[in-house]
Amino acid sequence: MSSATSESIDSGSVPETARVPHGGDGLAPSLAVVEAIAELAGVEPAELSAEGIVLYDHVDPDALNALVSGRSDADVxxxxxxxxxxxxxxxxxxxxSGN
Structure with missing residues (x-):
C-alpha cells in the first residue's frame, strides 16, 4: 500500500500533487519518487514500466539516494x-509538468 498523500482541487478531481515521505527506516528517496509518480499516474509502482515510465531512464536511483539520504539540506x-x-x-x- 502506498504512503502517498495527494492534493486535488476538488474531491472528485485527479490529484495535482503527491507527496511520499522517505528516510529513516522508511523508503529510499528514489522509491519515494516512484511511489509519488505512480500515485499521480493512478497505477501501482510496479506497473509504471508498463506505462512507459522507468526512473532509471531519467536518473540513476543510487546517485539520487546518495545525494539526498541523511542530508537536512537536500533539495533536488x-x-x-x-x-x-x-x-x-x-x-x-x-x-x-505544466501545473
Whole structure:
C-alpha cells in the first residue's frame, strides 16, 4: 500500500500533487519518487514500466539516494516522464509538468 498523500482541487478531481515521505527506516528517496509518480499516474509502482515510465531512464536511483539520504539540506529537482519532482530531506513531491 502506498504512503502517498495527494492534493486535488476538488474531491472528485485527479490529484495535482503527491507527496511520499522517505528516510529513516522508511523508503529510499528514489522509491519515494516512484511511489509519488505512480500515485499521480493512478497505477501501482510496479506497473509504471508498463506505462512507459522507468526512473532509471531519467536518473540513476543510487546517485539520487546518495545525494539526498541523511542530508537536512537536500533539495533536488528533476523532471521524469512529464512529472516535475522535488526531493527534499524527508519527502518526494511529484506534480504533473505544466501545473
Amino acid at each position: 529537482s528533476l523532471t521524469v516522464a512529464g512529472y516535475d519532482i522535488r526531493v527534499g530531506p524527508d519527502s518526494a513531491v511529484a506534480r504533473r
